Amino acid sequence: MSRNAAVADRLDEMADRLEATDVAYKPRAYRQAADNIRGHTVAVETLAEDGVDGVKQIDRVGDAIAQKVIEYLDTGRIEELEELREELPVDIEAITRVAGIGPKTAADLYEALGIEDLDDLEAAAEAGEIQTVKGFGATTEQNILDGIDFARESHQRELLGDARPLADRLLGSLREFDVVDAADTAGSLRRWRPTVGDVDLLAASDDSETVVEQFTDLDGEIIEAGTSKASLRVDGLRVDLRVVATEEWGSALQYFTGSRDHNIVVRNRALDTGLKVNEYGIFDVADVDDPDAGQCVGSRVAGETERSMYESLGLDHVPPELREDHGEIDAAAAGDLPTLIEEGELRGDLHLHTDASDGQNSVAELIAAAEAFGYEYLAVTDHATGSGMVGGVGVDDDDLLALAETVRDAARDTDLRVFTGVEANIGEDGSVSVDDDVLAELDCVVASPHAALDGDGTERLVAAVEHPEVNVLGHPTGRLLNRRSGLDIDMERLAETAVANDTALEINANPSRLDLRGDYVKQAVEIGATLAIDTDAHQPSSLDLARFGVHTARRGWAEADDVLNTRDADGVADFLDV
DNA sequence: GCCGTTTTCGGCCCGACTGTTTTCAGTCG
Numbered sequence: 001m002s003r004n005a006a007v008a009d010r011l012d013e014m015a016d017r018l019e020a021t022d023v024a025y026k027p028r029a030y031r032q033a034a035d036n037i038r039g040h041t042v043a044v045e046t047l048a049e050d051g052v053d054g055v056k057q058i059d060r061v062g063d064a065i066a067q068k069v070i071e072y073l074d075t076g077r078i079e080e081l082e083e084l085r086e087e088l089p090v091d092i093e094a095i096t097r098v099a100g101i102g103p104k105t106a107a108d109l110y111e112a113l114g115i116e117d118l119d120d121l122e123a124a125a126e127a128g129e130i131q132t133v134k135g136f137g138a139t140t141e142q143n144i145l146d147g148i149d150f151a152r153e154s155h156q157r158e159l160l161g162d163a164r165p166l167a168d169r170l171l172g173s174l175r176e177f178d179v180v181d182a183a184d185t186a187g188s189l190r191r192w193r194p195t196v197g198d199v200d201l202l203a204a205s206d207d208s209e210t211v212v213e214q215f216t217d218l219d220g221e222i223i224e225a226g227t228s229k230a231s232l233r234v235d236g237l238r239v240d241l242r243v244v245a246t247e248e249w250g251s252a253l254q255y256f257t258g259s260r261d262h263n264i265v266v267r268n269r270a271l272d273t274g275l276k277v278n279e280y281g282i283f284d285v286a287d288v289d290d291p292d293a294g295q296c297v298g299s300r301v302a303g304e305t306e307r308s309m310y311e312s313l314g315l316d317h318v319p320p321e322l323r324e325d326h327g328e329i330d331a332a333a334a335g336d337l338p339t340l341i342e343e344g345e346l347r348g349d350l351h352l353h354t355d356a357s358d359g360q361n362s363v364a365e366l367i368a369a370a371e372a373f374g375y376e377y378l379a380v381t382d383h384a385t386g387s388g389m390v391g392g393v394g395v396d397d398d399d400l401l402a403l404a405e406t407v408r409d410a411a412r413d414t415d416l417r418v419f420t421g422v423e424a425n426i427g428e429d430g431s432v433s434v435d436d437d438v439l440a441e442l443d444c445v446v447a448s449p450h451a452a453l454d455g456d457g458t459e460r461l462v463a464a465v466e467h468p469e470v471n472v473l474g475h476p477t478g479r480l481l482n483r484r485s486g487l488d489i490d491m492e493r494l495a496e497t498a499v500a501n502d503t504a505l506e507i508n509a510n511p512s513r514l515d516l517r518g519d520y521v522k523q524a525v526e527i528g529a530t531l532a533i534d535t536d537a538h539q540p541s542s543l544d545l546a547r548f549g550v551h552t553a554r555r556g557w558a559e560a561d562d563v564l565n566t567r568d569a570d571g572v573a574d575f576l577d578v
Numbered sequence: 579g580c581c582g583t584t585t586t587c588g589g590c591c592c593g594a595c596t597g598t599t600t601t602c603a604g605t606c607g
Contacts, residue, residue: 028580061580226595229595
């Protein structure tokens with residue numbers, strides 16, 4: 001298992017502890033390094049094989065942090081972190097999860113009351129001791145009591161699949177307010193990151209106070225509410241709303257969508273041409289003595305629409321999913337941005353389950369659901385037996401052939417093209433868990449890893465991709481968001497093998513997976529691999545989840561032509577060689 | 579601690595909100 005996340009957690013803790021002891025600038029450096037390590041597609045332990053210089057390939061990682069990374073990989077500890085822990089023996093990660101408590105407050109509470117963890121904190125608040133500390137009052141004490149249960153429960157980012165439906169519901173309400181001119185998501189939610197820290201919403205209105213008032217009446221518990229922003233807790237998620245003037249809608253949307261790194265590149269590009277970018281617009285400050293004199297100095301050249309923001313900087317409009325500082329600005333300047341695949345361009349689904357294995361519906365019901373969803377074709381790919389299948393879920397070889405017959409029968413009653421198929425298991429040695437003679441009888445063979453999902457999986461997946469009967473590599477890394485990181489893979493090699501063998505690489509749209517992830521998709525697209533966006537649905541309502549796969553593909557710069565199931569049924573049949 | 583097509587030293591985003599201040603620090607995004 002890649003240790004990137006573990007390393008990043010240690011560095012984030014370093015940042016908190018340095019901040020608690022009032023060290024300047026270093027905390028930010030550690031946090032940026034941690035973010036980049038967490039998101040890096042290559043395992044740190046692989047980079048560390050080349051020593052400090054290998055680890056330094058990660059952006060914002062220099063000599064000092066690279067050495068600490070190697071120290072951690074070698075010894076399981078970082079000496080400087082251990083010293084900081086001794087200096088402040090506080091579970092700082094837990095305590096700072098309480099809303100309003102940061103590293104410095106945690107340090108203050110330790111100094112004054114010896115508070116080391118959430119239990120200490122709760123006991124002190126209940127005993128009324130917090131408000132006796134200088135700088136703290138009864139309100140803060142109550143806020144701690146109100147926030148402590150939430151802090152105990154939530155220590156992970158939320159799945160996009162949970163946050164997006166909530167956002168859609170709240171957006172629907174916001175847009176019905178008379179005083180609201182426009183409303184949208186912002187932040188990582190709008191970029192369709194697989195997990196989000198909170199739900200960011202933005203509204204345009206010339207009466208922000210009324211919007212905040214009406215919004216805080218909608219639902220949930222108020223965390224804070226001012227004249228232009230409010231925070232709620234709804235269904236266990238934090239929701240942040242900002243309200244901006246209508247003429248600043250585009251600039252605010254651009255600013256609050258981020259990512260931070262993207263915005264830094266945008267801002268620097270603007271500075272080069274005498275423009276200043278902020279959440280209020282783009283301003284020509286070439287003839288201004290002090291561009292930092294205020295928020296809106298100089299003459300305003302853009303801000304009402306997001307498109308105007310990019311265009312006034314000589315850039316094509318950059319879709320939110322691309323705004324990660326992964327080369328999108330250069331591409332936008334050169335007119336080379338991809339025409340991303342859109343929701344609605346999928347014409348079928350090639351990875352679906354019925355009650356023959358662990359799905360909930362019959363073949364006929366699944367076909368009817370796909371037809372109602374507007375699809376032109378589908379593949380019935382129930383689980384085969386084999387490693388990773390527990391409780392008798394999988395279908396054995398003889399029954400697979402019988403199931404295929406059932407599927408062919410059902411297909412006669414529909415206009416949809418229905419492909420027979422299977423989801424076979426990839427063994428630890430790369431073998432496929434169904435007999436070749438049986439696979440040869442089936443139209444669409446998805447092969448997926450279901451067991452032994454840690455360590456380097458490249459050889460194993462390459463072997464499966466090279467199998468002549470395999471058409472689609474299902475959820476390639478086997479990751480489950482917030483639960484397991486899945487297989488490490490050499491994406492370049494895997495994608496090259498997929499191209500050579502006419503095997504599609506799946507983007508599994510299930511919000512718990514989103515596998516392949518966006519940056520792997522980008523590598524696969526650059527190499528020319530064919531993708532398949534599948535829901536892996538086990539019930540008809542899950543067909544709706546396809547949009548999460550589409551946006552993950554967009555995060556990987558994929559165009560419709562890169563995706564197998566944007567083709568018509570004949571095109572897919574050609575690819576499947578049936 | 580990191581970084582550099584104006585710098586290997588001298589910068590590092592910044593505004594809203596809160597709670598506690600009698601003018602501001604800490605947190606958050």
